[in-house]
Amino acid sequence: xxxxxGEYLYEIFARQKREDRLEHIGxxxxxxxxxxxxxxxxxxxxxxxxxxxxxxxxAFEAVNRDEEPFTLSPAEAx
Amino acid sequence: MSAxxxxxxxxxxxxxxxxxxxLAGLLxxxxxxxxxxxxxxxxxxxxxxxxxxxxxxxxxxxxxWGHSRILYAMLKDFGKDPGQLxxxxxxxxxxxxxxxxxxxxxxxxxxxxxxxxxxxLSVQIESLKESRFEPLHYKVRKIxxxxxxxxxxxxxxxxxxxxxxxxxxxxxxxLTPVWQSCLQWFGAPDGGLIARLSEAGISDAGPDELxxxxxxxxxxxxxxxxxxxxxSDDGSAWRSIIDPDWSKWDSARRRSGDGAVNAETLAAVRGxxxxxxxxx
Numbered sequence: 001x002x003x004x005x006g007e008y009l010y011e012i013f014a015r016q017k018r019e020d021r022l023e024h025i026g027x028x029x030x031x032x033x034x035x036x037x038x039x040x041x042x043x044x045x046x047x048x049x050x051x052x053x054x055x056x057x058x059a060f061e062a063v064n065r066d067e068e069p070f071t072l073s074p075a076e077a078x
Numbered sequence: 079m080s081a082x083x084x085x086x087x088x089x090x091x092x093x094x095x096x097x098x099x100x101l102a103g104l105l106x107x108x109x110x111x112x113x114x115x116x117x118x119x120x121x122x123x124x125x126x127x128x129x130x131x132x133x134x135x136x137x138x139x140x141x142x143w144g145h146s147r148i149l150y151a152m153l154k155d156f157g158k159d160p161g162q163l164x165x166x167x168x169x170x171x172x173x174x175x176x177x178x179x180x181x182x183x184x185x186x187x188x189x190x191x192x193x194x195x196x197x198x199l200s201v202q203i204e205s206l207k208e209s210r211f212e213p214l215h216y217k218v219r220k221i222x223x224x225x226x227x228x229x230x231x232x233x234x235x236x237x238x239x240x241x242x243x244x245x246x247x248x249x250x251x252x253l254t255p256v257w258q259s260c261l262q263w264f265g266a267p268d269g270g271l272i273a274r275l276s277e278a279g280i281s282d283a284g285p286d287e288l289x290x291x292x293x294x295x296x297x298x299x300x301x302x303x304x305x306x307x308x309x310s311d312d313g314s315a316w317r318s319i320i321d322p323d324w325s326k327w328d329s330a331r332r333r334s335g336d337g338a339v340n341a342e343t344l345a346a347v348r349g350x351x352x353x354x355x356x357x358x
Contacts, residue, residue, distance in 0.1 A: 006241060007128075028130065031241075035234030038227045039130040042137035 009057040010036035011070065014049045022053065027070070084279045086212045090155035093211060097278050100271040101211060102156040104202075104281075106163070107173035107332045109149035111199055113164075113347050114178035114339060115191060116142030121181050122188055134231050138192070141224045148217050155213070165348050169338035176333045177259045180340045186239055186252040193232030194253065194296055198260040200225045201292045202272075205281040233299050240303035250305055254320070257300075257307050261322045262334055264288040270329045293318060 007029045013022040025044055030036035036054045044052070060069040068076075087093045093101060120139035126132040150160040177195055182188050203221055206214045239245035265272040265285040276284040283291065297308035297316030310316045326334040345351065 006238070029128075030130065030234070031238040032234050034230045035130075035238065038134055038231035038234055041227050042134045042231075043130065045137065 006031050008032075008036075010040065010054045011057055011060070012040045012044060012052065012054050014044065014047070014052040016047055017050050020050070022051065027057070028054070084210055086210050088212055090157075090211075090213075093280075097275070097280060098156060100274050101280055102153060102158065103173065103271050103332075104275060105149050105152055105156075106158075108199060108203065109146045109153070109163070110172045110174040111178065111195075112142045112149065113146035114172070114174050114343065115196060115199070116140075116146065117343060117347055118178060118181060118188060118191055122185070127185055131231075131235070135188075138196075138228050138231065141228070145221050145224070148221070152213065152217070165353060167348075169341070169344050170331075172339050172344075173332045174339055175259055175263050176335050176337060177256055178339065178343075179337050180343065182252065184248060184252065186245070186248040187256075189232060189235040189239060189249070190252040190256040192228060193236050193299070194256045194260045195263075196225065196228045196232060197295055198263055198292050200229070201288055201295065202264070202281075204291075205276075205283045205288060208282060210279045229295075236299055236303050240305075246304060249303065253300065253305055253307065257318070258320055258323065259334060260292065261289060261318055261320065262324070262327055263332065264292070265329060265332070266322075266324050266327060289318075290315070 008031065010028050010030055010033075011024060012026045012028060014025050015022050026040075028036055028039045028043060030039050033054070033056075036056075040052060040054050057070060062069050090098060090101075116139045119135045119142060122135040123132050123139065126135055150163050153163060154160055175195065177191060182191060200222060203218055203225075207218050207222075209215070209218075236249065239249045267273075267284075267286050270285065272281070272288065273284045275281045276287075293308060293316040294314070297310060297318075298313070300307050301309070307319055308316045309319060323334070326336075328334070328336070339347075
């Protein structure tokens with residue numbers, strides 16, 4: 001995925017009801033946390049969320065694999 | 079008189095005549111500004127610097143048009159015809175701030191409207207949260223829930239543009255006139271409908287208090303961005319470096335200067351082109 005300089009990936013987690021677990025619902029590119037919050041809420045608006053949170057992808061620590069977290073296909077893995 | 083001491087008004091008919099005129103004026107001014115601000119957001123749906131920003135502009139445009147629809151509809155209880163208000167008024171009859179007369183030239187201009195003006199409108203709306211005019215309570219809460227993300231978008235773009243010398247220069251040029259107009263928009267300290275509505279407990283703040291609330295919200299972020307528009311000794315009470323200019327302030331139209339929204343914008347917000355096809 002190509003990026004503008006100064007843009008970061010943010011992972012979005014949300015749940016519809018308090019008794020639900022937070023689920024990973026997507027990823028957004030933004031230059032800072034304020035825009036990540038705005039973009040996440042305004043883009044993933046097809047549900048009425050009880051809670052939504054975002055975290056920078058770089059905050060995630062790989063536990064069992066050496067490749068970058070959130071990598072979907074073997075081709076992407078480095 | 080505070081809102082908690084005074085009896086509430088359940089309908090527009092319960093509000094004394096002179097206050098009813100003032101309250102209708104404030105609701106119309108909020109509706110008109112939101113309708114036009116929504117138009118300005120919509121103009122950046124295509125052509126914003128990033129796809130995400132375009133999506134955000136689309137969402138904010140829909141929010142603003144939704145809010146203005148709610149506010150126009152409320153005016154029905156004040157003896158107004160919402161259809162006439164939305165589709166049949168001339169430019170001079172709009173109670174909109176001069177900043178919305180035409181589109182901003184650059185993205186930094188939209189960011190200035192987003193961060194400074196949209197926040198000013200929200201500060202004014204928030205002052206109605208505990209209003210004696212009870213029909214406002216639920217509607218205000220719903221509007222402010224959505225506005226939370228407009229504020230995040232504005233502050234996020236302010237910080238982003240301020241990161242580059244070109245962005246900061248563009249921001250400086252765009253923010254100063256918007257800052258000046260927003261300061262004045264809350265009204266002259268010595269009176270006007272904002273002061274009367276506050277005294278009557280319809281809203282919980284007069285012009286100076288509203289200005290202070292707005293400054294405390296936007297002051298820290300413009301200062302952090304490196305723009306010398308506000309200052310604070312203790313980080314809590316913020317002052318504007320620029321003074322309001324009341325020489326051209328028109329309290330009846332809630333704007334500075336004798337201009338009006340331009341013809342192209344007016345035709346678009348009224349929906350002239352489409353409605354013509356539907357008329358006999």
